[in-house]
Amino acid sequence: MLVVAAGCGGGDDADASGNASGDSGTVSLVAYSTPREAYEELIPMFEGTDAGGGVEFEQSYAASGEQRRAIEEGLPADFFHASLEPDITALVDAGMVAADWNQNEYEGMLTNSVVVFAVRPGNPENIQTWDDLLREGIEVITPNPFTSGGAQWNIMAAYGAQLEQGKTDEEAIAFLKELFLEHVPVQDKSAREALQTFAGGKGDIMLAYENEAIFAQQAGEELEYVVPAETILIENPAAVVNTGESPQAAQAFLDFLYTPEAQAVFASKGYRPVVDGVETEFDSSGPAGLFTIEDVGGWPDVRTRFFDREGSIFLDIENELGVPTE
Amino acid sequence: MRSRPGSRYGLRALALGYLVLLLALPVSMIFYYTFRDGLEPVWEALTDPAFVSAFKLTLLAVGIAVPANTIFGVACAMALVRRPPKHGTWLLNSLIGLPLALSPVVVGLALILVYGQDGWLGGWLTDNGIQVIFSKPGIILATIFVTLPFVVREVIPVLREVGTDQDEAAWMLGASRFQTFRRVTLPAIRWGVAYGVVLTTARALGEYGAVAVVSGRIAGKTETLTLHVDEEFLRFNEVAAYTTSLVLALLAVLTLIAMNLFKPRHDKEVADVDRRPPGIEALR
Amino acid sequence: MLGLSTAYLTLIVLIPIAAVVATSLEGGLSAFWEQVTAPAAVAALKLTFVASLIVVAVNAVTGTLIAWVLVRDDFRGKSAVNAIIDLPFALPTIVAGLTLLAVYGPQSPLGVDIAYSRAAVVVALLFVTLPFVVRAVQPVLAELDQEMEEAAASLGARPFTTFRRIILPNLLPAMFSGAALSFGKAVGEFGSIVLISGNIPFDTEVASVYIFKNIESDEPETAAAVSVVLLVLSFVVLAVADVLERRSRRHDA
Numbered sequence: 034m035l036v037v038a039a040g041c042g043g044g045d046d047a048d049a050s051g052n053a054s055g056d057s058g059t060v061s062l063v064a065y066s067t068p069r070e071a072y073e074e075l076i077p078m079f080e081g082t083d084a085g086g087g088v089e090f091e092q093s094y095a096a097s098g099e100q101r102r103a104i105e106e107g108l109p110a111d112f113f114h115a116s117l118e119p120d121i122t123a124l125v126d127a128g129m130v131a132a133d134w135n136q137n138e139y140e141g142m143l144t145n146s147v148v149v150f151a152v153r154p155g156n157p158e159n160i161q162t163w164d165d166l167l168r169e170g171i172e173v174i175t176p177n178p179f180t181s182g183g184a185q186w187n188i189m190a191a192y193g194a195q196l197e198q199g200k201t202d203e204e205a206i207a208f209l210k211e212l213f214l215e216h217v218p219v220q221d222k223s224a225r226e227a228l229q230t231f232a233g234g235k236g237d238i239m240l241a242y243e244n245e246a247i248f249a250q251q252a253g254e255e256l257e258y259v260v261p262a263e264t265i266l267i268e269n270p271a272a273v274v275n276t277g278e279s280p281q282a283a284q285a286f287l288d289f290l291y292t293p294e295a296q297a298v299f300a301s302k303g304y305r306p307v308v309d310g311v312e313t314e315f316d317s318s319g320p321a322g323l324f325t326i327e328d329v330g331g332w333p334d335v336r337t338r339f340f341d342r343e344g345s346i347f348l349d350i351e352n353e354l355g356v357p358t359e
Numbered sequence: 360m361r362s363r364p365g366s367r368y369g370l371r372a373l374a375l376g377y378l379v380l381l382l383a384l385p386v387s388m389i390f391y392y393t394f395r396d397g398l399e400p401v402w403e404a405l406t407d408p409a410f411v412s413a414f415k416l417t418l419l420a421v422g423i424a425v426p427a428n429t430i431f432g433v434a435c436a437m438a439l440v441r442r443p444p445k446h447g448t449w450l451l452n453s454l455i456g457l458p459l460a461l462s463p464v465v466v467g468l469a470l471i472l473v474y475g476q477d478g479w480l481g482g483w484l485t486d487n488g489i490q491v492i493f494s495k496p497g498i499i500l501a502t503i504f505v506t507l508p509f510v511v512r513e514v515i516p517v518l519r520e521v522g523t524d525q526d527e528a529a530w531m532l533g534a535s536r537f538q539t540f541r542r543v544t545l546p547a548i549r550w551g552v553a554y555g556v557v558l559t560t561a562r563a564l565g566e567y568g569a570v571a572v573v574s575g576r577i578a579g580k581t582e583t584l585t586l587h588v589d590e591e592f593l594r595f596n597e598v599a600a601y602t603t604s605l606v607l608a609l610l611a612v613l614t615l616i617a618m619n620l621f622k623p624r625h626d627k628e629v630a631d632v633d634r635r636p637p638g639i640e641a642l643r
Numbered sequence: 644m645l646g647l648s649t650a651y652l653t654l655i656v657l658i659p660i661a662a663v664v665a666t667s668l669e670g671g672l673s674a675f676w677e678q679v680t681a682p683a684a685v686a687a688l689k690l691t692f693v694a695s696l697i698v699v700a701v702n703a704v705t706g707t708l709i710a711w712v713l714v715r716d717d718f719r720g721k722s723a724v725n726a727i728i729d730l731p732f733a734l735p736t737i738v739a740g741l742t743l744l745a746v747y748g749p750q751s752p753l754g755v756d757i758a759y760s761r762a763a764v765v766v767a768l769l770f771v772t773l774p775f776v777v778r779a780v781q782p783v784l785a786e787l788d789q790e791m792e793e794a795a796a797s798l799g800a801r802p803f804t805t806f807r808r809i810i811l812p813n814l815l816p817a818m819f820s821g822a823a824l825s826f827g828k829a830v831g832e833f834g835s836i837v838l839i840s841g842n843i844p845f846d847t848e849v850a851s852v853y854i855f856k857n858i859e860s861d862e863p864e865t866a867a868a869v870s871v872v873l874l875v876l877s878f879v880v881l882a883v884a885d886v887l888e889r890r891s892r893r894h895d896a
Contacts, residue, residue, distance in 0.1 A: 061577075066593075069594070091577050091578070091579065091580055092577070092578045092579075093575055093576050093577045093578065094576070094578070095576055096859075098859075098860070099859050102859070102860075102861045103493065103575055105476070105861075106471075106475050106476045106477065106492065106493075107475065107476040107481075107485070107490065107492060107493060108493045108575045108577075109490065109493065109494075109577075177856075179856075179860050180856070180859055180860055218759065218841065218843060219759055219841040219842070219843055220841075220842065220843060220844065221842070222842075222856070222859065225593050225594070226593060229592070229593050229595070230759075230841070232595065233744070233748060233749050233750070233758070234748070234749025234750060234756075234758075235749060235758065235759055235841070249595070252594075252595045253595070254595060342860070342862070351683065351844060352682055352683070366802065367716060370708060370711060370712055370716070371712050371716050371718065373708060374705075374708050374709045374711075374712040374713075375712075375724070377705055377708075377709070378709065378724065378727075378728075381766075381769060381770055381773065382727060382730060382731070382770070382773065383727075384746050384753075385739070385742035385743050385745065385746045385770070386730065386734070386742060388742045388745040388746055389738070389742055392745060431648060431651050434644050434647060434648050435644075435645075435648035435651075435652075437644055438644040438645035438648050439645075439648075442644075442645060444645060451648075451649065451652065454652045454653075454656050454657055455652065455656075457656055457660065458656065459827065460827050460831070460874065460877045460878070460881065461660075461831060461874065461877075462830070462831025462832070462833060462850070462851045462854070462870070462873060463831065463833055463834070463851075464831075464833050464851045464852075464854050464855045464858070464870075465663065465831070465851075465854060465870040465873065465874070466659075467858070468663060468854065468858050468863065468866050468867065468870060469659030469660055469662055469663045470659055471858070471863070472659065472662035472663060472666050472863060472867070473658055473659050473662045478662070479658070479662055500655075503655055504655055504656065504659070507652075507655060507656065561732065561733040562732075564733075564735065565733065565734060565735035565736065565738075566735070567735055567736050567737040567833070567834035568736070568833035568834050568851065568855075571833075571834075571855075572855065572858055584735075585735045585737050585738075585834070588735070588737050588738060588741065589737055592741060592838075600741065601741075604735075604738040604741055604742070607734070607735050607738050608734060608738060611730060611733035611734045611735075612730075612733075614733045615726050615727065615729050615730060615733055616726070618729055618733075619725075619726050619729075
């Protein structure tokens with residue numbers, strides 16, 4: 034029975050690849066939840082190039098943390114575009130990504146963005162600053178930090194913004210606690226699902242990737258976004274997974290994605306390109322208080338301090354949510 | 360009991376009102392949201408390769424799960440009714456009923472724990488190049504698991520009712536076991552089987568929780584129709600999500616029609632052998 | 644035949660379930676206990692249990708009511724109404740969730756928005772468990788001998804008294820049976836809840852979503868532990884319902 038079922042699975046592999054696969058094979062592209070629309074344009078573009086002719090793609094999009102675990106558990110992958118670096122680092126530790134993956138001029142980062150406030154049209158609550166989020170009755174949408182990379186970026190943006198404003202570490206953490214314990218009503222699994230919740234009418238403001246907010250606007254959703262004076266530079270890494278079937282094709286694809294043409298496609302979907310000289314339709318300069326994850330301690334420290342499941346600031350917050358505050 | 364007209368209308372209004380609010384209104388939303396922007400987006404949604412492959416995958420899962428569980432169902436029913444084991448009937452019955460009592464998410468978890476990379480069979484599967492989780496076989500297995508009980512449970516009461524008299528008569532007249540089965544037993548239980556098959560199909564088409572866990576959501580490869588609804592909803596493709604829902608709803612309606620056709624005939628097969636009300640097996 | 648059936652059952656059902664139980668105990672009993680008494684787990688289980696009980700209670704009333712109207716009343720379109728009772732069984736749960744969100748969420752045409760609340764959990768569960776009590780009670784009601792009711796009426800009993808003392812006792816076994824099935828379905832329900840409830844830990848996160856979250860966060864032991872609790876819970880309730888059903892039969896009028 035199993036053999037029959039497996040046979041079906043194997044047989045369909047050939048079907049899914051479609052026409053006579055060239056010598057380049059099939060690239061299994063695994064990414065976090067938001068770059069899907071960009072890849073829908075980039076893949077045909079790549080297939081039109083010399084390096085890309087004859088390459089077929091399979092794609093899977095879900096929360097960054099989920100995808101990383103899925104790859105560890107056997108999800109076929111040649112190419113992984115994650116929301117944040119630790120998801121790639123974990124695969125390096127598992128021996129699935131080469132240790133020198135980030136030894137290029139972009140340090141392994143493929144796309145950039147920033148954390149912004151997505152708000153209702155006209156910004157009726159006039160939300161402009163981080164302190165506005167703590168105003169009475171304001172509901173903030175942000176995903177669950179234990180599954181979503183986007184959520185971790187949001188939290189680090191909030192934390193770092195406090196530091197940029199001159200607050201102490203303690204005050205910054207107090208800000209986070211107040212934010213989550215009193216203003217976050219829902220915790221979706223991924224950034225895309227959080228966007229769905231916000232677009233569905235829940236919440237006054239959503240913490241989001243700038244590119245997600247732009248995507249929503251392009252999809253006809255009615256929202257605006259505000260770039261706060263202090264926010265974090267989101268850097269999304271990508272790497273070749275060496276346990277896949279087509280690592281060379283994946284590497285060729287990755288090289289292609291750093292070309293100005295490819296970065297321009299990312300830019301058209303709201304990302305900030307990592308390559309110089311590529312323009313964006315939206316204002317991608319600033320803000321003045323832009324900082325990076327290094328400025329708040331770097332991912333390894335941040336992950337241990339804030340997001341460790343065995344004991345961390347956010348584990349405390351999640352457990353505190355259980356204390357009735359009504 | 361002739362109740363007063365007032366209370367009769369009152370009860371009717373209450374019942375129908377409840378059904379409208381809970382059932383009719385939500386389901387009619389599917390039509391509204393599907394066709395709200397005209398026919399063009401609907402057509403686009405139906406011709407989207409992702410939809411087509413989701414449709415094919417769902418059909419594949421149904422096409423394997425239904426025959427497998429039908430054969431199992433009839434065989435197991437025959438074994439349990441005609442040659443019950445001395446011990447362990449309780450265990451067998453529990454195992455059969457288990458898929459009905461389990462949350463679909465738990466089903467998915469169970470499959471990962473056995474067939475996943477770190478699962479009990481994981482090592483052996485990887486060594487032999489077989490991918491179950493995050494691939495089609497996983498989805499098919501999940502579907503088989505959750506639809507396992509239906510045919511068995513519909514056929515058992517019928518077999519009990521039918522008894523073995525006719526079979527024995529056939530044997531005495533020289534028919535082989537297989538001939539007897541094909542020409543005597545099977546016709547006697549056919550409505551039970553038919554009804555069970557319909558329930559199995561409905562359940563297989565609608566499975567979501569278990570496949571959500573084992574799928575890996577590889578677009579065009581491991582997305583079923585139900586997962587496709589979810590996916591399109593998340594991407595703001597409202598029309599696509601509702602169109603897919605409409606397709607599923609129409610399939611559900613076909614199932615309902617079949618259920619309503621077969622159930623009365625199945626009831627007659629069973630008559631009053633088992634006071635268990637029909638439809639009780641329609642769990643999930 | 645028995646051997647093959649047993650083999651099939653073992654492969655498809657027994658082994659995976661054994662894996663869940665084994666995984667839940669991987670860290671030993673103390674780890675198991677810790678995982679199921681974690682505050683978020685307890686909250687999820689409590690919500691699931693309470694919501695399912697509420698739904699069962701409501702279904703006992705509405706299910707009987709609907710069965711009554713379908714059996715004792717007659718009106719145009721009754722057979723159509725009768726047919727759609729099974730719709731929640733045939734419709735995929737995710738579609739159910741989607742449509743409930745459309746009607747009772749932020750873009751509700753009725754102006755009723757209960758999305759992301761516990762009420763949403765209850766409504767979703769009411770939808771998916773609709774058929775059970777109805778289908779359990781219907782045949783019993785249909786077979787009921789109306790002599791006793793007519794006798795009671797001729798003796799001057801009011802309709803509700805007749806219902807309460809003559810009809811209801813006969814329906815109780817079927818009601819318990821349907822209630823048990825409702826409960827079993829409700830505690831495990833996932834697809835219809837996941838869109839409309841918001842899945843907020845300690846607020847609207849049900850057990851199945853908690854389990855799902857743990858699977859996705861690479862915590863299979865926790866997921867397995869809570870799954871085992873859910874399973875035991877289902878069995879206990881089914882056993883209780885079975886007892887209640889049998890006892891109510893002894894009081895057959």
